[in-house]
Amino acid sequence: MKISFYLKFLVLCCFLLCSFKAVSQEVKIKLRPHSRSQYQVDYHFGEILDLRKNKELIGEVFYVTKKRIPVSFEEELDPALLDYFNSQIDTASEDNRKIQVRILDLSIYESPNYATKLYEGELKLRLAFYFKGNLNPIHLVTYSNLVKYQRTANSINKLQEVTNEYLDQSLAYFNQWMDMNAGTNRDLAKSVRMNARYILPDIQNDTIFYNPNIPLNWEYFKDRPDPLSKFNATITCSFSVEGNAQLNDGIIQQNIFIKAFMLPNQSWVKNPDDYGINHEQKHFDLLKVIVDRLIYRLNNTELELEFFEAKINEMYFDAYREMNRIQELYDTQTQNGMDAEQQQKWNFLIVKALKGEWEDLEKELGN
Structure with a gap:
């Protein structure tokens, strides 16, 4: 059973933009840049600042042992998310706006539901987007989301899907905001x-x-x-x-x-x-x-x-x-x-x- 699960996991990774490692003591998530861009834009992400109090952990989840184990990113989040976001955009010109992203919250929490025999989880994501010119960065917009999910004990890959999906949604939200405001916002x-x-x-x-x-x-x-x-x-x-x-x-x-x-x-x-x-x-x-x-x-x-x-x-x-x-x-x-x-x-x-x-x-x- 362990070998079968491991093989299924390897196949699944081919279809995900992010991958994770789960060992008996810890779950590791790794952000993988997209293979092609999703948006034609007039900006680029120049800096990611991780402002979470605990930069080491995302949270704790349940694994097959039915015990809580920590979840973290395999690589330092600041450069990993910078590459991840920039991989999804195609900057039209050299004279483009530099965007700074501040990670205010990125956390996962799970609890067992004994009636359904499922684990119920929450992913909190809050990112603040700033325009970075020659002076102090100027706040543009903040993306906040609270995602609730359910999973079985063996579907640890749900963490990967949820993290990937809502990081992508945050970028889609910011890109839409830029489309609506870039031409009329004086700060931009x-x-x-x-x-x-x-x-x-x-x-x-x-x-x-x-x-x-x-x-x-x-x-x-x-x-x-x-x-x-x-x-x-x-x-x-x-x-x-x-x-x-x-x-x-x-x-x-x-x-x-x-x-x-x-x-x-x-x-x-x-x-x-x-x-x-x-x-x-x-x-x-x-x-x-x-x-x-x-x-x-x-x-x-x-x-x-x-x-x-x-x-x-x-x-x-x-x-x-x-x-x-x-x-x-x-x-x-x-x-x-x-x-x-x-x-x-x-x-x-x-x-x-x-x-x-x-x-x-x-x-x-x-x-």
Whole structure:
């Protein structure tokens, strides 16, 4: 009888993707990778972490001796399950997502049913799937299952079938989740595409937006002049950045909308004249140059997926500092418009810069 059972066991192993060894003191289960892939995917399993408290045993079961004997994997579970899962997937490209799996529970418990003369068992399986990028792993989904089974004393191979079946089901569950979420889950985005542009809203009473076809006029300077100031006029202008993002097919489309504006209620003039309005217009033009340069940098900088929002903020503050620096330099060199020769130089320099010819401006800045 023992020889017959052993032969049947060898035949059975040919049809199983996993095999086990049962000896008088212990049951050993060995995961065998699949011979061919089951799924065409855009990810791979890069790491398995066994977080069970007892990594040595799966549990205890009854064998022909009718005594409890321990069940464990023949090989260390982390690399064995990694090979087992990866054998079932065919990764379509090299640029694919790296998945980490955490084994939270994988355990078997059996008890005898004296009425039916069968052993009743439970397999608990809980796996957490994470996306592993350059930062901390991001939790995606957790698979949990409690499987109940019955077997006779001689059908120890039931453990093999149950373990194999529900490990496969966990992978099927995760693959289905990925199919449904990979294109719309921001955590799984593969790249980011930037679209930064200048927008021109309608004129508002308290805000004048930069429009190359509508020059400034003194009517926009509505604040009360400062009688103690030595300047004839002051313009208050700046820029704002707004944005939104959409995720399509795993690509984040980051839209950035930039406005350049002056504030009439914070801008004033004492003695309006044509020369003076030109000086203030060039302040406004320089603001638009700064915005153009920011848009260029945003659209032409290679952005890392995990850090692109921080990079956008960094470029925004760099542009803000550049705005203050260049406006101060303009006023210093022209003596707030009083030096006609320097004013003429800056007039030509700014006209060129508005066309995207920034070389002379960068020389002035020392870049």
